[in-house]
Amino acid sequence: MTETRTHRIVVVGGGAGGLELVTKLGDKLGRKGAAQVVLVDRLPTHIWKPLLHEVAAGSMDPNTHQLEYAAQARWHHFEFQQGELTGIDRTRKTISVSACVDQDGAELLPARELPYDTLVLAIGCVTHFFGVPGAAEHAIALDTVAQAERFRKRLIAACVRAQNGRGRVGEDGRPRVDVAIIGAGATGVELSAELRNTAHVLSAYGLHRLDPRRDVRIHVIEAGPRILPALSERVSAETAKLLRKLDVDVFTSERVTEVTAQAVLTASGKTIDADLTVWAAGITAPAVLASLGLPVSRQGQIVVGPTLQSEGDPDIFAFGDCASCPWPEKQTSVPPRAQAAHQQATFLYEALCARLAGRALPQFTFKDFGSLVSLGHFSAVGSLMGGLIGGSMFIEGLMARFMYTSLYRMHVMALHGAVGMALDTVSHWLRSKTSPRVKLH
Incomplete structure (x- = not known):
């Protein structure tokens, strides 16, 4: 008799899309033991990246908005491994993860290899300085x-x-x-x-x-x-x-x-x-993507098809900013936006469940709901798009600010559910009544 090993899904990158994906997969598959779900990220905590400009300006205390990956893993039945992706062995179906060190340079976790059956890359992007001196x-x-x-x-x-x-x-x-x-x-x-x-x-x-x-x-x-x-x-x-x-x-x-x-x-x-x-x-795409032996775009992103599978390996998926995903309606690729990562995470959750059940994979279709820009306490502007409004509509002021805030609340709801999102909203509102509007130290 041979032992049947549980299918192992490894997601590299705990950004907005990656964390939403492992949370859903953990609740659906990890809880029942239908699959092992593993998240790999180089940092121990998650924060919604569109909030970083508020952290830089001091109008948001990151300590109240960061989420510990280990805690989320415990609550939602997946495993967390800290480390940075350094390579993939597609023959042996393993990924290489770097060692973790503390602030003094002492090693906390050694460099190691992690096996996978299905690999999902969601490592985002990095700043491109374009070679400008200084x-x-x-x-x-x-x-x-x-x-x-x-x-x-x-x-x-x-x-x-x-x-x-x-x-x-x-x-x-x-x-x-x-x-x-x-x-x-x-x-x-x-x-x-x-x-x-x-x-x-x-x-x-x-x-x-x-x-x-x-x-x-x-x-x-x-x-x-x-x-x-x-x-x-x-x-x-x-x-x-x-x-x-x-x-x-x-x-x-x-x-x-x-x-x-x-x-x-x-x-x-x-x-x-x-x-x-x-x-x-x-x-720009992280440099490690070019060393994986998978087809990449001119921007260094992993080239994927309509199912978000990489063109070089059907067992490797990629989405978010690190993937070049076709957008046939515009004859271009899906833009690197938070709404795209959210839609792709939802799609991959359904696609991976179908894959484990032996069903054919669906095809991803991006829906552009418009863009919003927040000007803090002063205003917000943007455009809404979609079938509900029959095209595009310019919005600004209070309505735009409400819609902008709703984007983050939708992300929190994807991670904690509706009740958790409501409690999180109330707790931050109460904290704002006893804290300065800007972090002063």
């Missing part, structure tokens, strides 16, 4: 909580130094703090508005005596002809108007050629002062 050294990316926290602390320190005469002085002789944001996509635009709010709050709490609008200057620099190039021209134009009302300097058609410790240089000859620089100008 960008990697002097600009801060917003890929992780650690990077966002680093920026926040440097911002507060710059404001404190400026008010005490140890920082930059403007042409009018007043102390001044300059923040340059390279890239006017959603992250750059949302960060600029949050930073304007932060400047007001820091002044109100007495952390600095600078004029929030005149002395704290925020510059958004975009290489293209308009901000938010991935969205409609109307959304772009309305957002630009709102930013200018917030005294945010918007530079378009300005290609950055160099980043120094104190300035950003552009191809037109401009020198833009910068005590702090954020790089939000582009993303």
Whole structure:
């Protein structure tokens, strides 16, 4: 007699889509012992990546919004393995995972191999500096909580130094703090508005005596002809108007050629002062994907078909920002957005259950429900799309802010259920009544 081994599903990447997928698979298959479900991620905690600009501005305390992978695994019947993907042996059907070390460099977990029957890659994307001199050294990316926290602390320190005469002085002789944001996509635009709010709050709490609008200057620099190039021209134009009302300097058609410790240089000859620089100008696929022996796109993403299976191996799936998924209606690939990862996670849950049951795999169809951009406490703008409204509709103000907030609440509901989401919402509302609007330390 031979022993039948339980099918093992390994998901690499605990971002929005990856964590939603293993949570659903654990509740459906792991709970019943129908499959082993394993999540692999290089970090021990999860945070919804679209929130990182709020962490950087200090308007969100990451400790209250992070989720421990080990705890989620315990609650939802999957296994968590911490480590970074370093390779795949497709013949032996194993993945290689790096060692984990603590803050002092001591090894916590050794490098190891993990077997799989079905492998799902959802490792997201990383910042692309495009080879600009000084960008990697002097600009801060917003890929992780650690990077966002680093920026926040440097911002507060710059404001404190400026008010005490140890920082930059403007042409009018007043102390001044300059923040340059390279890239006017959603992250750059949302960060600029949050930073304007932060400047007001820091002044109100007495952390600095600078004029929030005149002395704290925020510059958004975009290489293209308009901000938010991935969205409609109307959304772009309305957002630009709102930013200018917030005294945010918007530079378009300005290609950055160099980043120094104190300035950003552009191809037109401009020198833009910068005590702090954020790089939000582009993303690229992680380098490890090119070493796996699977077909990749020009952007380095795993090429997948309509079933989200990689073209090189039917036992390997990929989705989210690390996958190049066809979008036949637009004759392009599915855009790297949170809504795409959410839809693909839901699709893969059903597809993998069908695969284990021996049924044919369905085909993924992306539905574009529009895009929203939050300008913090000031406003929000965006466009809604879909059959319910018969095309597209521009929205702004309170309705847009409500819709934007709902996106995160939908993610929380996917992880904790409706009751858990409601309790989470109430707990954060109560905490906001006894906490400052910006993290001050």
